[in-house]
Amino acid sequence: MGESSSGTSLPERSPEGRLDSWKEIAAYLNRDVTTVQRWEKREGMPVRRHVHDKRGSVYALTHELDAWRQSRRLSLEEDEKEPEAVTLPVAEGKAGVRKTRRAHLWLTLTALACIGLPTVAYLTLRDRLRDAAQPKIRSLAVLPLRNLSGDPAQEYLADGMTEALTGRLANIHELRVVSHTSVMRFKNPQLSVPEIARTLGVDAVVEGSVTREGDRMRVTAQLIRSATDEHFWSETYDRQVQDALTLQSELAQSIAEKVEATVTGEEHQRLTAARTVAPEVYESYLKGRFAYNKANNRADFEESIRYFNDAISRDSTFAPGYVGLAEAYTKLGTVFVGVPDEETRPKVMSAARKALELDPNIAEAHVVLANTLQEEWQWVEAQAQYKRALELNPNDADAHQGFALWLLCQGRTDEAVAWAQRGRELDPTPASSDSVAWIQFQSRQYDKAIAELHSVLSVQPDDVSALLDLGFALVANNQPEQAIPVLERAISISNGSPAATGVLIRAYAHAGRRSDALRLLGELERRRTAGYVPAGALVNAYLGLGENEEAFLWLEQAFKERSNILQFVKVHPFFDSIRKDPRFADLVRRVLVQ
Numbered sequence: 001m002g003e004s005s006s007g008t009s010l011p012e013r014s015p016e017g018r019l020d021s022w023k024e025i026a027a028y029l030n031r032d033v034t035t036v037q038r039w040e041k042r043e044g045m046p047v048r049r050h051v052h053d054k055r056g057s058v059y060a061l062t063h064e065l066d067a068w069r070q071s072r073r074l075s076l077e078e079d080e081k082e083p084e085a086v087t088l089p090v091a092e093g094k095a096g097v098r099k100t101r102r103a104h105l106w107l108t109l110t111a112l113a114c115i116g117l118p119t120v121a122y123l124t125l126r127d128r129l130r131d132a133a134q135p136k137i138r139s140l141a142v143l144p145l146r147n148l149s150g151d152p153a154q155e156y157l158a159d160g161m162t163e164a165l166t167g168r169l170a171n172i173h174e175l176r177v178v179s180h181t182s183v184m185r186f187k188n189p190q191l192s193v194p195e196i197a198r199t200l201g202v203d204a205v206v207e208g209s210v211t212r213e214g215d216r217m218r219v220t221a222q223l224i225r226s227a228t229d230e231h232f233w234s235e236t237y238d239r240q241v242q243d244a245l246t247l248q249s250e251l252a253q254s255i256a257e258k259v260e261a262t263v264t265g266e267e268h269q270r271l272t273a274a275r276t277v278a279p280e281v282y283e284s285y286l287k288g289r290f291a292y293n294k295a296n297n298r299a300d301f302e303e304s305i306r307y308f309n310d311a312i313s314r315d316s317t318f319a320p321g322y323v324g325l326a327e328a329y330t331k332l333g334t335v336f337v338g339v340p341d342e343e344t345r346p347k348v349m350s351a352a353r354k355a356l357e358l359d360p361n362i363a364e365a366h367v368v369l370a371n372t373l374q375e376e377w378q379w380v381e382a383q384a385q386y387k388r389a390l391e392l393n394p395n396d397a398d399a400h401q402g403f404a405l406w407l408l409c410q411g412r413t414d415e416a417v418a419w420a421q422r423g424r425e426l427d428p429t430p431a432s433s434d435s436v437a438w439i440q441f442q443s444r445q446y447d448k449a450i451a452e453l454h455s456v457l458s459v460q461p462d463d464v465s466a467l468l469d470l471g472f473a474l475v476a477n478n479q480p481e482q483a484i485p486v487l488e489r490a491i492s493i494s495n496g497s498p499a500a501t502g503v504l505i506r507a508y509a510h511a512g513r514r515s516d517a518l519r520l521l522g523e524l525e526r527r528r529t530a531g532y533v534p535a536g537a538l539v540n541a542y543l544g545l546g547e548n549e550e551a552f553l554w555l556e557q558a559f560k561e562r563s564n565i566l567q568f569v570k571v572h573p574f575f576d577s578i579r580k581d582p583r584f585a586d587l588v589r590r591v592l593v594q
Helices: 022-029 033-043 062-071 073-079 093-133 152-169 180-186 193-200 241-258 265-272 279-294 298-314 319-332 341-358 363-375 379-392 397-409 413-426 430-442 446-459 464-476 480-493 498-510 514-530 535-544 548-561 564-568 573-578 582-592
Strands: 058-061 139-142 204-213 216-225 230-240
Touching: 022 033, 022 058, 022 062, 058 062, 062 230, 139 152, 139 180, 139 193, 152 180, 152 204, 152 216, 152 241, 152 279, 180 193, 193 204, 216 241, 230 241, 241 265, 241 279, 279 298, 279 319, 298 319, 319 341, 319 363, 341 363, 363 379, 363 397, 363 564, 379 397, 397 413, 397 430, 397 564, 413 430, 430 446, 430 464, 446 464, 464 480, 464 498, 464 573, 480 498, 498 514, 498 535, 514 535, 535 548, 535 564, 535 573, 548 564, 548 573, 548 582, 564 582, 573 582
Parallel strands: 139 204
Antiparallel strands: 204 216, 216 230
């Protein structure tokens, strides 16, 4: 277990807000030293020891004392109801002094027997009853840990520890753990903890901080009950950076024990799994995660890849580095970044398989591998990988969303919507709502999809994926005029996304602006001769123009490219105009029967 508040800790960077003795702590709390020492032992008051071994050399931070005192207010009020002192007549001489001392002794013993012990029993019983009366914690969120190192460049460490702790706790089936992406929007919150908890729909939250001093780090964490804002557990861990994975394991175990989550043998094994990692390896990995999580263009993703490769080059057995590499290459291959799939998918597959070779229990590696297998139309293998990911981590929102798309591709639209909704519960972000809307669109629930996407864009007006999906839905819903400005904005923000351009050509054509559609088609074909344009973009364009023969030529090219759009060949509304053509039926068979 981690060292508690009474264990060895790092020296503070600044004495501001620090009380450097029992006397100062007692004066700050307006109590005597004996009382505050009792509070430390019985009420978990956050008091720390200095690094050296001088007996009684303690200190405390005023902001931690304030938070603790607020959370313990009722308990401390009960503690302050001490029995009144007994006054004895003053005796003369040594005999009188002895009699007085003896009387005090007996009165003290009597008080302990008659008052003290029942009080202790009462307080113990009261605490047990209070805990028993509280509803069981079934869901929680790990709020972004604060960087207290005094160096903004250490932000990656705090974010990385937040993500890692979330991942550890997410392995517990009995707990619903909100995803890391969902909580990161509360990094600089304007809301109180109860308001954040209500927004995320959780019973409790974990909050805390990370402090870095050279090769040492301190992580302080506390559990807060959402309904009452009660701080009912806190602990501080001091470790070398090389022991960061062990620290994460111990912290996750402590939280699981405190919320009384039932943990299976396999879950416990994953929860406690840890290894020592060289500081430079872990730092490169965390910097890669930091770059990946904030990335929105090719340069950002390539920066994350450099960090992941650096971590792997320093330690070829560090499995998380390969997971990060696989995820980054996946993003490079999306239609908005534009690196050809034939370049990225082999790298994704190789990195994901290497991660699983080193550690078969990394759910994220199973998810990214499943996504790529699905893009390659290896349906049986993809399904197996999704199921294994969900077994390992029932709280993995990406696994839910990925499996939802797998079901959609099979034509099981109702099940797909249900799985996507579950994924959104775990990751209540606009991205999850976009996934739900995409499935609704392909299920012909156009009005629902449009409403969902408008909701996403009200929060993130420049979300290119949501703009593109809204363009799809509006065109399919016979609203091409409304789709045109949406798609034009998507193209502008994404620096000319070919995917959005292909749908805009369709919107122009359906809106009666055929000359604009042909002009844009010419531009797209010229771009194809000069660089990479996915065949799927031209499929959408020609189908929108009603030129089905040309569309079939590009469908064959899309088949060779394993185009993303062909995953949805069985359900995509844009294929409805050629669905009865025998050539299309043959295409569906070739894609789905692998």
